[in-house]
Amino acid sequence: MFDVALLGTGGMMPLPNRFLTAMICRTKGYTLLVDCGEGTQITLKKLGWGFKNIDAIAITHFHADHISGLPGMLLAIGNSERTEPLQMFGPPGLANVVEKLRVIVPELPFDIFFTEWSKEVTSAELLPDLQLKCLPLNHGMPCFAYSVTLHRQGRFDVERAKAANVPMKIWSALQKQEKVVYNEIIYTSNMVLGEPRKGLMIGYCTDSRPTADLPSFMQNADLLICEGLYGDPDKLEKTIARKHMTFNEAAKIAKTANAQELWLTHFSPAMHNPQDYHKETQKIFPNTIIGKDRMTKTLTFEED
Amino acid sequence: MFDVALLGTGGMMPLPNRFLTAMICRTKGYTLLVDCGEGTQITLKKLGWGFKNIDAIAITHFHADHISGLPGMLLAIGNSERTEPLQMFGPPGLANVVEKLRVIVPELPFDIFFTEWSKEVTSAELLPDLQLKCLPLNHGMPCFAYSVTLHRQGRFDVERAKAANVPMKIWSALQKQEKVVYNEIIYTSNMVLGEPRKGLMIGYCTDSRPTADLPSFMQNADLLICEGLYGDPDKLEKTIARKHMTFNEAAKIAKTANAQELWLTHFSPAMHNPQDYHKETQKIFPNTIIGKDRMTKTLTFEED
Numbered sequence: 001m002f003d004v005a006l007l008g009t010g011g012m013m014p015l016p017n018r019f020l021t022a023m024i025c026r027t028k029g030y031t032l033l034v035d036c037g038e039g040t041q042i043t044l045k046k047l048g049w050g051f052k053n054i055d056a057i058a059i060t061h062f063h064a065d066h067i068s069g070l071p072g073m074l075l076a077i078g079n080s081e082r083t084e085p086l087q088m089f090g091p092p093g094l095a096n097v098v099e100k101l102r103v104i105v106p107e108l109p110f111d112i113f114f115t116e117w118s119k120e121v122t123s124a125e126l127l128p129d130l131q132l133k134c135l136p137l138n139h140g141m142p143c144f145a146y147s148v149t150l151h152r153q154g155r156f157d158v159e160r161a162k163a164a165n166v167p168m169k170i171w172s173a174l175q176k177q178e179k180v181v182y183n184e185i186i187y188t189s190n191m192v193l194g195e196p197r198k199g200l201m202i203g204y205c206t207d208s209r210p211t212a213d214l215p216s217f218m219q220n221a222d223l224l225i226c227e228g229l230y231g232d233p234d235k236l237e238k239t240i241a242r243k244h245m246t247f248n249e250a251a252k253i254a255k256t257a258n259a260q261e262l263w264l265t266h267f268s269p270a271m272h273n274p275q276d277y278h279k280e281t282q283k284i285f286p287n288t289i290i291g292k293d294r295m296t297k298t299l300t301f302e303e304d
Numbered sequence: 305m306f307d308v309a310l311l312g313t314g315g316m317m318p319l320p321n322r323f324l325t326a327m328i329c330r331t332k333g334y335t336l337l338v339d340c341g342e343g344t345q346i347t348l349k350k351l352g353w354g355f356k357n358i359d360a361i362a363i364t365h366f367h368a369d370h371i372s373g374l375p376g377m378l379l380a381i382g383n384s385e386r387t388e389p390l391q392m393f394g395p396p397g398l399a400n401v402v403e404k405l406r407v408i409v410p411e412l413p414f415d416i417f418f419t420e421w422s423k424e425v426t427s428a429e430l431l432p433d434l435q436l437k438c439l440p441l442n443h444g445m446p447c448f449a450y451s452v453t454l455h456r457q458g459r460f461d462v463e464r465a466k467a468a469n470v471p472m473k474i475w476s477a478l479q480k481q482e483k484v485v486y487n488e489i490i491y492t493s494n495m496v497l498g499e500p501r502k503g504l505m506i507g508y509c510t511d512s513r514p515t516a517d518l519p520s521f522m523q524n525a526d527l528l529i530c531e532g533l534y535g536d537p538d539k540l541e542k543t544i545a546r547k548h549m550t551f552n553e554a555a556k557i558a559k560t561a562n563a564q565e566l567w568l569t570h571f572s573p574a575m576h577n578p579q580d581y582h583k584e585t586q587k588i589f590p591n592t593i594i595g596k597d598r599m600t601k602t603l604t605f606e607e608d
Contacts, residue, residue, distance in 0.1 A: 013380055014343070016350045038376040039318070039343050046320045064375050064408045072342040072372045076317055100404040104368045 052080035059090035061143035137208035154194035164191035215256035227266035231277025251284035265291035356384035363394035365447035441512035458498035468495040519560035531570035535581025555588035569595035
């Protein structure tokens with residue numbers, strides 16, 4: 001089970017009925033927030049998933065609409081009495097930006113550990129089977145797309161376990177952990193498990209022009225959350241100038257990536273009814289959904 | 305005419321139906337915003353008074369709930385295409401705090417001029433007849449109450465004008481401006497005007513314990529906007545510990561100050577129904593009003 005919620009669907013500025021784009025997902029007791037514009041704590045409060053359990057915050061880039069809510073969010077997490085460290089991921093300079101923003105939140109009851117993406121550091125293990133990966137985008141300032149993958153191990157394979165002479169006593173333990181030492185012999189889980197099964201992947205992409213490697217980065221995403229600044233194809237030129245993408249461009253990425261489902265978000269404040277462009281976009285990628293604030297979905301592993 | 309709106313009524317954190325405490329007032333084309341927590345731009349958008357015309361922002365103190373919305377607000381003002389300079393007023397260190405917060409809003413189409421309060425600098429002339437004054441509070445960090453006063457000149461006095469030999473030709477000009485040079489003689493408005501009449505004053509006080517000089521600072525306020533963290537008198541100890549005040553304490557200040565009207569605000573997120581304590585508070589100060597987000601009032605000069 002992998003719960004995901006789109007906290008807001010707005011770009012540039014929060015509107016009374018449209019919070020700024022952000023995503024939260026949780027699985028196995030681990031919660032990741034991606035982006036945190038002004039008001040994200042309000043929409044999260046409405047959603048009711050809580051603050052204390054937020055383990056990590058990943059930031060796509062340092063435009064205000066993606067990070068301006070961070071001081072308030074850190075305070076809300078602090079007020080929830082979290083004391084466990086918080087992980088933060090983001091572009092180079094993240095620690096410096098957060099340090100400056102914390103001029104108004106100098107004291108917190110938890111530590112923050114920073115990971116700044118670089119050529120060498122492009123992924124992080126959130127849990128042994130939960131992985132966060134980033135991909136540089138094209139937005140006129142360093143900006144990253146994210147994928148969050150919940151891996152799924154292979155099925156228990158009795159024949160394989162027997163063939164590897166794994167004592168039955170440790171079968172159950174090996175199914176849950178990678179390595180067991182028993183009678184001074186090291187046994188590993190691959191001795192009892194079949195090939196890894198299909199996991200679950202959520203992709204998140206905002207803000208950017210379409211890039212050549214986005215579709216492969218988002219390949220087979222169970223859910224792709226992608227920006228669409230404008231639905232109107234006539235606004236393409238304006239969209240290009242602002243280094244964003246249109247609904248149609250996002251739909252093309254979802255199609256090429258062979259995604260299961262596309263949620264559009266990060267709408268221009270000037271676009272009052274994103275639904276107006278729904279049908280046209282579905283011609284490119286039928287399973288396109290126009291994002292709404294606090295829409296949620298629970299992804300589940302496919303049936304065996 | 306002096307328009308005032310209470311943009312929010314919450315303390316500590318913005319809630320889905322209660323924005324953080326802030327006040328906006330406007331007169332004679334001049335608009336002043338006091339405090340700017342997370343979400344202030346959203347509630348201001350709901351109110352519909354616009355962003356471009358904000359001439360000044362005064363901050364009471366640097367707790368996040370009073371300033372965390374500043375980066376987004378500056379961006380919103382910038383997006384409204386304001387190019388005229390913005391005035392900012394606040395505690396010592398204001399320019400440094402704003403500079404740090406602007407790490408995510410480095411480019412703006414207008415300049416910001418800072419005034420940091422000190423023993424020597426305790427007031428500012430927003431317009432020739434519009435004055436902002438501050439008073440240090442008691443909140444565990446430097447924090448200031450504000451009064452905004454719209455002065456009202458005396459009535460035109462024909463007898464006085466004649467007695468001072470002011471040429472009739474410049475009577476009208478002298479009524480509008482302080483000084484007129486005519487035939488190489490300097491004439492001043494006090495030659496044609498009677499004693500200044502009663503103006504209009506709005507007081508704003510949050511966050512603080514009651515202090516000895518608050519009532520005199522707020523003397524005869526037409527409207528006093530004052531914090532009341534809790535309505536329940538049993539919460540006094542908790543309120544004192546947090547360096548705030550209760551409804552009753554605010555009402556006592558309004559009474560001693562001989563204010564016309566009191567709006568309570570900055571409610572604890574834990575207090576769901578501030579109205580529950582309304583009647584009790586009115587026993588101390590009858591014209592107490594429990595603040596609501598975006599409540600407005602137009603103050604007018606008294607009839608002659």
